Amino acid sequence: MFSHSHAKGTARSQGSQHLRTVLGEGTRWTGDILAGADGLRVEGAVEGNIQCQGDVLVAATGLVKGTVQARRLTVLGRVEGVLKVETCLEILESGRVEGEVELGTLIVDEGGILQGTCVHRTGAPAEKEPAPLAPRRDERFADLTPPVRSFDKSRF
Incomplete structure (x- = not known):
């Protein structure tokens, strides 16, 4: 009875309709953009920094x-x-994302591209790197020592 047909990939973006600031297609912006909690939708080109308290x-x-x-x-x-x-x-x-990324979680759909470095952001301060573990000796194979072969030089 009620059906909506969305092009692939647009169904999820429909949830972002609450974005009030839109930089329309064909628009070029050079410089910084400061957006509030209402978010930002970029359909054109931006060369500069975007700082947004909400979703982009x-x-x-x-x-x-x-x-x-x-x-x-x-x-x-x-x-x-x-x-x-x-x-x-x-x-x-x-x-397509290229560059250095610091984030909480990452979702990449099939066909999406992430090229660069990706670091997981945590709420806790950075911890000191733990000391490497010493290799553990596998006790199951302790009795299996390789046989010692003697070499007879007189045969040559």
Whole structure:
């Protein structure tokens, strides 16, 4: 009775309709963008830094080159640079992310690309690296010592 048909990849992005700030397709922005908790949708091109307290969605036509700081980032287009995502980075099937990424969780759909370094953000301070463990001797094979063979030089 009630059915909605969405193109592949747009069903999830429909949940991001609460984004009030939109940089439309064909628009080019050079410089910094400070967005509030209402979020940001990028359909055009941004060369600069994006700092958003809410969610950022880069549409299939969107391109971002620079630093992105956001609560959540969903990528259908292309993002190049440094990303600091508080909760979740989601790269959908047409999305491409290149650069250094610091995040809480990562979701990459089939066809999505993440190229670069990825570091998991934790709420706890960085811990000191633990000392390496000494190799454990497997007691099951302790009795199996290789046989010692003698070499007779007189035969040659």
